[in-house]
Amino acid sequence: MACEELEALRLGLMNVLGSEDESVRQHAEQELGDDLSGPIEALSEAGSLSDIQRHLDAALVDLEEEVAAADPEAEEYDYLRGRLVAVRSAERSVARLADQGESLLDGFGEAHHTLHEAFPVDG
Numbered sequence: 001m002a003c004e005e006l007e008a009l010r011l012g013l014m015n016v017l018g019s020e021d022e023s024v025r026q027h028a029e030q031e032l033g034d035d036l037s038g039p040i041e042a043l044s045e046a047g048s049l050s051d052i053q054r055h056l057d058a059a060l061v062d063l064e065e066e067v068a069a070a071d072p073e074a075e076e077y078d079y080l081r082g083r084l085v086a087v088r089s090a091e092r093s094v095a096r097l098a099d100q101g102e103s104l105l106d107g108f109g110e111a112h113h114t115l116h117e118a119f120p121v122d123g
Helices: 004-017 022-032 038-044 049-069 077-118
Strands: none
Touching: 004 022, 004 038, 004 049, 004 077, 022 038, 038 049, 049 077
8 A cells, every 4th residue: 555645745846846856756656656546646746835735635635535434443444544644744744835935935025125125226
């Protein structure tokens, strides 16, 4: 059983961050296999942080449904629940990354404004 959500998230983040580590990409793609569809495929192909958040949320909903439908006595049940915890944690990490990015943008805007206040440009 693969951690599809986490591997797809890694690929999506690699896309967004411009990572060119082919060994990591190949490993993630190998874990996912050829039969991609739905939110996992969309997450692996994400091109922006907002795409990642949206597709990760959809993948999480699917995983929650899978856990809810699973037999608690089944051998893979604990793994599924662990996977759910890991994906929820990843979702919070991505949210923090998005918040930090927005804060960074705000800071650059404030720096730009302060620069123009200190050194007005007639235009």
